[in-house]
Amino acid sequence: MRTMKRVAAVALSVVVLMTSGVSAKAAVTDVQPAKSKEEAVEKWTNKIVPSGQWDTLSDIKVVGNYIYAADDSQHRVVKLDKKTGNIVKEHKYSNEEYTQYSASYIGYGDGKVYVEYNGRIEAFDETTLEPVWISEELSHEETNSETGKTTTVDDTIASRLFYDDGHLYFGTGKNSGSGKYYVIDTKSEKKEDATKTEEIKNVKEIISSEGSFYLKNAVKVGQYIITSDNQGTISSIDTKNNDKVVSTKEIGKRFSGGIAYDKTTNMIYFVAGTNDLYGVKVGNDGTFGEEKSVRVYETGYSAMTPEVYNGKVYVSGCVGTSPFSDKGYLAVVDVQSEQYKVNYIVELPAYAMGEMLVSKTGENSVRLYFTVNYAESDENYVPYSGGGIYSIEDTKGATSAKLETIYEPDKDHANYCMNSIYVDEDGTMYYINDSKTIFAIGKKAASITPSTSNATTTVVNETKVKPVTKTVKSTRSVKLTWKKKKSAKGYVIYAKAGKGKYKKVTTVGKKTSKTIKVNKDSSYKFKVKPYKLTKKNKKKYFKAYAAKAKFGSKTVKVTFKNVTGYSSYKVQMKAGKAAYKTVKTTTKGGTITYTKKKAKVGTTYKFRLKGINKVNGKTVSVTIK
DSSP states (O other), X not given: OOOHHHHHHHHHOOGGGOOOOOOSOOEEESOOOOOSTTTEXXXXXXXXXXXXXXXXXXXXXXXXXXEEEEETTTTEXXXXXXXXOOEEEEEEOSOOOOOOSSOOOEEEETTXXXXXXXXXXXXXXXXXXXXXXXXXXXXXXXXXXXXXXXXXXXXXBOSOOEEETTEEEEEBOOSSSOEEEEEXXXXXXXXXXXTSOOEEEOOEEEEEESSOOTTOOEEEETTEEEEEOTTSEEEEEETTTTTEEEEEEEOSSOOOSOOEEETTXXXXXEEETTTEEEEEEEOTTSOEEEEEEEESOSSSBOOSOOEEETTEEEEEEESSSOTTTSOEEEEEEEOSSSSOEEEEEEEESSOOOSOOEEEEEETTEEEEEEOOSOEEEOTTSOEEEEOOEEEEEEETTOSOOOOEEEEOOOTTSOOOOOOOOEEOTTOOEEEEEXXXXXXXXXXXXXXXXEOOOSSEEEEEEEOOOOOOEEEEEEEEEEEEEOOOOTTOOEEEEEEEETTSOOEEXXXXXXXXXXXXXXXXXXXXXXXXEEEEEOTTSOEEEOOOEEOEEEEEEEEEXXXXXXXXXXXXXXXXXXXXXXXXXXEEEESOOEEEEEEEEEEOTTOOEEEEEEEEEEETTEEEEEEEO
């Protein structure tokens, strides 16, 4: 059965008014997830909400080693270990006396997890999940047109939660009707009394609109927060000037999707009306400037948030009036040219309602990962397929692309899906679908190990790859000199380390000096054995004698082997008690070496290797072991 949330949306909407679960920002990343169905592996799944209940699981937040989600079926926020999928912490909401037939929204920032439910926002400590504060109740007056009677109605928090620098932004409203946009200061007061309930937070109104902020997102442009309502009004909020609205722009068309931002051009992008992609310039003062648009598909609508990268916008929409029966499209749009141009269209089983995950595979190529809101059901309307991960590869100058299926859930976890995909530094993808299951999809499956979680969780191990190995070798240069032996055609050099035996090092010609390298951890003695050649060209040796040694500079070489999986690498060195410093940066993996020349004798040198990737728009540095 489809969810109450989606059924209601269909009943209340016409073509261009259709809304979707526009997710929080996905990513443009250097990380390389599985590139094919053969390479993908289901590492684990965790069905958070029992089957048969409404869609009451929020989208997820991936933070460090944990995943957070809001579960309205049990009025709780949960924290999962992202390696195992097990729930390691959970906490009930302060108010459990309500019924909510749509998913709560979840946010993160300032060391807190934020959950919307029953018209309020509650903040939980990210480590303990203990409640920190809860917002005041929001309400408005409604007048019955027939009776004239005015009543107080609780507001519905409808937008995505947007955190920025100690403030949480959000909007209210339903699919139709008016709404307001608010901000909360997320900093919490210190509790003097441990028995005191959590702080009640006041909210500040920023915008009052005739339109709703239903499922809307926000983006940060410089010091300005940009958001929109579904009537087609874009607003710019100055975070440095008491959250004052400094500019608005009327598009003239309703749109229910979200906004994407390209910082290289200071342009925002969104889809309004009948699949019309808009680009609007944002000035340094937060005002809106030039506007361009192109129709990417002649019929249907879109209510998702586009993704923009390297002069292209990636957007998906429905080609008809029903997201449940009509097919979808994915459009690749060139926004670098004077006139926006649709490079090509890829047909989808239904349209992608979450944002695209964009993985950079080369200088001018990317692979897109996304879900589509499509499933196949039996005669009882129970889905038995759908809710997986799809992909295309886009390259410079491409005029078409092949749709590929990266992952398909089994029938127990199949369902419609309107959510985005998140990726971590290891290339593991995380997402949910309407089966109320959280998925972790990695690469190269090997064996299955059951989990001990109380929830229905399956864990799959990945194939072992060659481990990264590190070797450090110290050497010291030695210049050897010796007396010339008359009639000698050459000399064989021998070295003795400590109390060991003399061993041959090398052979030289008639010269009487040679610089060699030795292990710096031993004391050495050296000798040479002259030789001449007989008539049969065989060597005849003279008696060996000592060679003088002058020790030179020390050299330390580190070698890392089997390095892979990151866009770039940094070799860092620590000399004695000093801090680590980067001594080499490279984009090539495999075997990485670095040689410290003229190292100090008696100083201990240590090395480590850092792998660098961009994850969810942020640069992530990981020590490779």
